[in-house]
Amino acid sequence: MEIVKVENLTKIYGKGETKVVALDNVSFSINKGEFVAIIGPSGSGKSTMLHLLGGVDRPTSGKVYINGTDIYSLSNDNLAIFRRKQIGLIYQFYNLIPVLNIEENISLPVLLDGKQVDKNKLNEIITTLGLKERVNHLPNQLSGGQQQRVSIGRSLINNPAIMLADEPTGNLDSKNSREIIDLLKYSNRKYEQTLIMITHDPEIAKEADRIIKIEDGKIS
Secondary structure, X not given: OEEXXXXXXXXXXXXXXXXXXXXXXXXXXXXXXXXXXXXXXXXXXHHHHXXXXXXXXXXXXXXXXXXXXXXXXXXXXXXXXXXXXXXXXXXXXXXXXXXXXXXXXXXXXXXXXXOOOOHHHHHHHHHHOOOHHHOOOOHHHOOHHHHHHHHXXXXXOOOOOEEEEEOOOOOOOHHHHHHHHHHHHHHHHHOOOEEEEEOOXXXXXXXXXXXEEEEOOEEO
């Protein structure tokens, strides 16, 4: 079952002599539950691709469908709501709220929707991530690997249609990198989460079901 569909996606920055074509008429689809790695050299367009899939930026032309919704037909406000509910974002630098503890950081997307947190789901995620003894800790009391686990938990709490991971191991040592990749693969299988990950590491990319390579804004 197709969950992501990209049609003729193009992103251009600047004009004239400063014009840069970051993505050039890219099309592909991803099935529900698939783990896809997007790789490519620096400046190839892979980060631009992730931002467009996540509704963080708008394309110059083309369409992105997630769960059948043309996300760029939505207003900015409705796109922000859709993104919060349907897209889990995992960044290289965690982006945790420093004054909130682990439990509060993971719960934040649900609270922003004005909903009650499903405590059973929250506890299951915290236990799965190995953070049960750290629930009342603030981000600055955690290691880098633990902070990235919190970021993964936050991306899972709303049961999004897709999870987007932007170099999730780029700030970690090899041991923590291995643990984070294992956790992402585990959540991909356990929760049937569609996972799309950008990485510069070919060994990590090999863990995916499929690899999409981007060069000069095109799928190579």
